[in-house]
Amino acid sequence: MNRLTILLSILAVGLVFLILNHDSGRTFGIMNDDFGRLVSLGAIAALISTGILRSRRHVGQSLRQFAIWVLVILALSAAYLYRNDLQSFGDRLAGGLIPGRATVFVDNEGRQEVVLHKVLNGHFETPVTINGESVQMLVDTGASTVALSYEDAETLGLNPAGLAYTQTVLTANGTARAAPVTLAEVAIGPIIRNNIRASVAEEGKLDQSLLGMSFLSTLGFLQMQTDELRLRD
Structure with a gap:
């Protein structure tokens, strides 16, 4: 050499x-x-x-x-x-190729925005971090609260067997009983919220956990387009 x-x-x-x-x-x-x-x-x-x-x-x-x-x-x-532009391009590409992946962008004013792409079933799904654990959730603006399936509640250590199922809710599987809980932390990308009102559906009544309005209503910006859902803190 x-x-x-x-x-x-x-x-x-x-x-x-x-x-x-x-x-x-x-x-x-x-x-x-x-x-x-x-x-x-x-x-x-x-x-x-x-x-x-x-x-x-x-x-x-x-x-x-x-x-x-x-x-x-x-x-x-x-x-x-051009590292920031390259990272933004890579995130957009990954978001398009991997539906459901939460992609984070930063605009010219330094504001962070989370973008979700529709998955094959036509819904917006994404991993959500709850009390430090990752849970795959369906974004549902029609749900008044964050709703956890019985199985996900077990994963989060909420002991669903010991909860009081005092609420009546309507799910895809019909009417069900649900137990009110408060989640210490709910995060999607850089968006973090504390003490979020939620509920746990009784066993076998909810196939997938829902990211409902008790979290979504705290956002400063939520825009649903044809294939994208944009969330901003």
């Missing part, structure tokens, strides 16, 4: 560190923007100086290596500069 390759490899590794450390704001104690400029200027200077030194004997080889490493450095620099 010649000196040009070694030198440019080090510069490329520096850019990789820059990409990996962008959340911390610093790379090797230097602000990321300053470090990025330093890497770019260093790469350009190294390529020019090394090319000049080797030009007398290996003009063709130097030009080829120069072109290759310029492309590599430009690609890494572009990936760092």
Whole structure:
């Protein structure tokens, strides 16, 4: 491996560190923007100086290596500069390919928005974190509260066998009894709510848990489109 390759490899590794450390704001104690400029200027200077030194004997080889490493450095620099756009594109792509996946976007004002895509059955379903546990739920604006199936209540450690089923509710399986409960925390993506009113359906009466209006009504924005549901804190 010649000196040009070694030198440019080090510069490329520096850019990789820059990409990996962008959340911390610093790379090797230097602000990321300053470090990025330093890497770019260093790469350009190294390529020019090394090319000049080797030009007398290996003009063709130097030009080829120069072109290759310029492309590599430009690609890494572009990936760092447009990392947020690339992440947004990746999230949108994943959301379209994996229906039900909660995709989080940030607008120009820094507001976070959760976007859900319809699943194959035509409904909006997504994993919801309840008291630290993930539960697959159907988004239902017609449900007055968050409604948990008996099985999901067991998963969450709510001890459904010991609850008082004092409410009467209408489910897809007909009329059922339900027990009122309060959920300490309900979260979908970055949207977190505490002390949410909910109910637990008696065993065998609710096939899937519902994310109802006791959670949805706390949102600042809810918009249902043809294939997308947008939620904003």
